Structure formats: C-alpha cells, structure tokens
Amino acid sequence: MYDAYYNPASNDELQSFLSYWSSEVLPQLAYSPDSFDCDDYAFLFKALMVRYTNKNCCFFVVGQVYKDGSYLGLHAFNAVLVGRGVAFVEPMIGEVLSSNRLIASSDGFCYDVLWIVG
Numbered sequence: 256m257y258d259a260y261y262n263p264a265s266n267d268e269l270q271s272f273l274s275y276w277s278s279e280v281l282p283q284l285a286y287s288p289d290s291f292d293c294d295d296y297a298f299l300f301k302a303l304m305v306r307y308t309n310k311n312c313c314f315f316v317v318g319q320v321y322k323d324g325s326y327l328g329l330h331a332f333n334a335v336l337v338g339r340g341v342a343f344v345e346p347m348i349g350e351v352l353s354s355n356r357l358i359a360s361s362d363g364f365c366y367d368v369l370w371i372v373g
Contacts, residue, residue, distance in 0.1 A: 263336035300346035
C-alpha cells in the first residue's frame, strides 16, 4: 500500500534539501553504469529527502530522456510535491528541471514522464 495522504514540502524545504544534496551528498557519489546509475540516484534522493523533511513529498519517476531531439533511452529522476504543484528534479545534478512545455535540464536534456511511483 502507498500512503493515503501526501504532505507537500515548501519551496524553502526543497531548496534547503537541494543545497544539502548538492554540497554534502553529490560529491560523495560516483556514477557507474548499471551499478550506481540514474535509478540509484533517484532512490537515494527520495529516501534522503523524506528523512530530511520528515514529509512523504518525494517520488521516483521513470521517463524517457532526449538530447538535441534524439531519444537516449529510459531515465529515472524525481518529482517533489511543493505546495500545490510538482517540481521535477534531476538528482544526478541536483537541479529542479524547467517545465514550461518541456521538462528540461539546464544542460539540454529533455524528459517525458512515463510513470511516478510513491
């Protein structure tokens, strides 16, 4: 069973956690294909954010990723309930993704959400 109610984070809580994640956690992580890759970053981000905020506001997302119009494959990232909205986060770089029409990172990757897991 998943939670019946989800407690959103405030924008300040998300920004505080992202600062902690980027300064304390990311420097200790090393990407390794298949042994510590995108899904591992996303699971760790979710677990630590829930612990940090004491709120069940973070979700594991599976989607498709593109760069320069080319499909690169499946990718895991996170969604965070913030107030009455959702912020998508790329845990591998500690960044909230822009989401006007496309969900995109500052380095040019675009994301399509396939499913979200609580």
